[in-house]
Amino acid sequence: MRDYRQEFPDFTPTIYLDCAYQGPFPRVTIARIGQAIELKCHPERLGESDYFDRPERVRKRLAGLVGASPSEIALTNSATQGLGIVASGLGFEEGDEVVISSSNFPSNLFSWLHLRRLGVRVHVVRPECGQVRVEDVAAAMTPRTRVLALDWISYTTGARIDLRALGELAHRRGSLFVVDGTQGVGAIEINLHDLPVDVLAAAAYKWLLGPYGAGFVYLAEKVQDRLDLNVVNWLSVEGSDDFDALPMDQFTLPKHARVFDVPETANFLNLQALEASLEFIQQVGVQTVNGHCTQLLDPLAKELTRLGYTVTRATDPGFQSTILGFHSGSLEATTALHRKLRASNVAVSLRQGMVRVSPYLYNGGADIDRLLEVVRP
Ligand SMILES: Cc1ncc(COP(=O)(O)O)c(C=O)c1O
Numbered sequence: 001m002r003d004y005r006q007e008f009p010d011f012t013p014t015i016y017l018d019c020a021y022q023g024p025f026p027r028v029t030i031a032r033i034g035q036a037i038e039l040k041c042h043p044e045r046l047g048e049s050d051y052f053d054r055p056e057r058v059r060k061r062l063a064g065l066v067g068a069s070p071s072e073i074a075l076t077n078s079a080t081q082g083l084g085i086v087a088s089g090l091g092f093e094e095g096d097e098v099v100i101s102s103s104n105f106p107s108n109l110f111s112w113l114h115l116r117r118l119g120v121r122v123h124v125v126r127p128e129c130g131q132v133r134v135e136d137v138a139a140a141m142t143p144r145t146r147v148l149a150l151d152w153i154s155y156t157t158g159a160r161i162d163l164r165a166l167g168e169l170a171h172r173r174g175s176l177f178v179v180d181g182t183q184g185v186g187a188i189e190i191n192l193h194d195l196p197v198d199v200l201a202a203a204a205y206k207w208l209l210g211p212y213g214a215g216f217v218y219l220a221e222k223v224q225d226r227l228d229l230n231v232v233n234w235l236s237v238e239g240s241d242d243f244d245a246l247p248m249d250q251f252t253l254p255k256h257a258r259v260f261d262v263p264e265t266a267n268f269l270n271l272q273a274l275e276a277s278l279e280f281i282q283q284v285g286v287q288t289v290n291g292h293c294t295q296l297l298d299p300l301a302k303e304l305t306r307l308g309y310t311v312t313r314a315t316d317p318g319f320q321s322t323i324l325g326f327h328s329g330s331l332e333a334t335t336a337l338h339r340k341l342r343a344s345n346v347a348v349s350l351r352q353g354m355v356r357v358s359p360y361l362y363n364g365g366a367d368i369d370r371l372l373e374v375v376r377p
Contacts, residue, residue, distance in 0.1 A: 004292075004361035007280070014345045015367045020155060020183055020323050020358035021349050023209040025273065032276035036268040051266045052241050058271055059258070061278040062216050065286070066181075066200065067191030072224075074217050074260035075271075079182050082201025082217025083111040083149070085260050086178055089227035090146065094119030097144040099137060099175075102126045103159075104151045107201075108180040112149055130157035130312055130325075134165045145175045152190075152200075153183035156351040157312035158323030158358075160184070167196030176223065182206060182215075187293065187322040189286050198223045207289075207322070209277035214270045219257045229253070233263045289361060293322035296359045300324060300368050307376060312354065325354035337375060344374045 007026050016024070025033075039046055055075055063070040076082045092098075098112045102124050112122050123140040127133065132150060141148065148170040153160050163179065170177040178199040184190065185200075186207030192200060200218040204210030219227070234240055236259045238252040253259045265271075281289065294317075301313040304326050312325040327334040331353045338350040348371070349356045357371065 008362040016347045018347045019360040023206045026280045029276040036272035055265045071256045074257040076215040077262045078215050079201045079203040080107040087111040092120045097121045098147045099123045099140045100149045105155045130159045132161045141173050149178040151180045153321040157325045158321040160319045160321045210274040211270045323358045327354045
């Protein structure tokens, strides 16, 4: 197996097992940012293509990564922005309903809870042991449910939901299925055209190894037609690429998700970095990322269980992810364990009473052994 550690900065003395928190830049991305800085230092070298071609290349790469068409991808600055495009664009009215899960990350909670101000009823499903069950969601849905919004991968337990079953349920009930894919895209293969998913929003700063402040949202064509556009990005209108003769009192919007792009889409520093990281991931392959993480997490889950910890990792590989959570029964003990790990230079997160471990290509078996050494009673 190829050793990927050389492709990343050296974390010594830290053992970094927290990609679900921030994915670091690979070395190729760091080099590419140097080029972006050059462009800003020398604006005379900026071409009109820098405003249009790069966003389109990034859009194409993202579409390829998730099995969508480029015309269904809007470039955003966060998962929140992607979800907000839908929450604010669907024209919710008093009496409409939305179903969410308490296990969602706040981006996928507050975007919907905020609709309560309009008289929208938001039902919150509370999954036991972090697993969102189809029957619980079905029970929360009514004929007024317009959106079912769930996280693909739980940011705490790493549990993966059944996108097909939940999406089919949503569609049977006449609802849209909106997914936050932040903790999965880049680490787990996905083919959106083969799934009943209408919207998928993601931040790029974790498993896409992108900069903080970049993301995307997949908007299925039929959803775009239903969305009201709240902010017009002048660079997305027809003819905006002709800087000498920009449209003035009339403008035409293309039939394309790019109309929902974050303004100043071509943000050089962010997009150059994201493009380089996407190239890296696609060269390595999402399957390789997943396989590598699985090889590290499987024995870790086994050993933690043997040591008496409660581990959140599905046994069925179809529901596993590249995140594992574990706790030791009491919140105090788990918090102390997390402190001990940090003090021992093992970087993991504490989330909702659980120690969260999320390795990546730069980790090896020795890193897992070190973690186990620290948590062994
Ligand atoms: C599931 C999930 N969604 C979204 C985010 C980040 O959201 P945003 O890009 O809106 O800041 C996180 C961050 O931890 C997350 O875990």
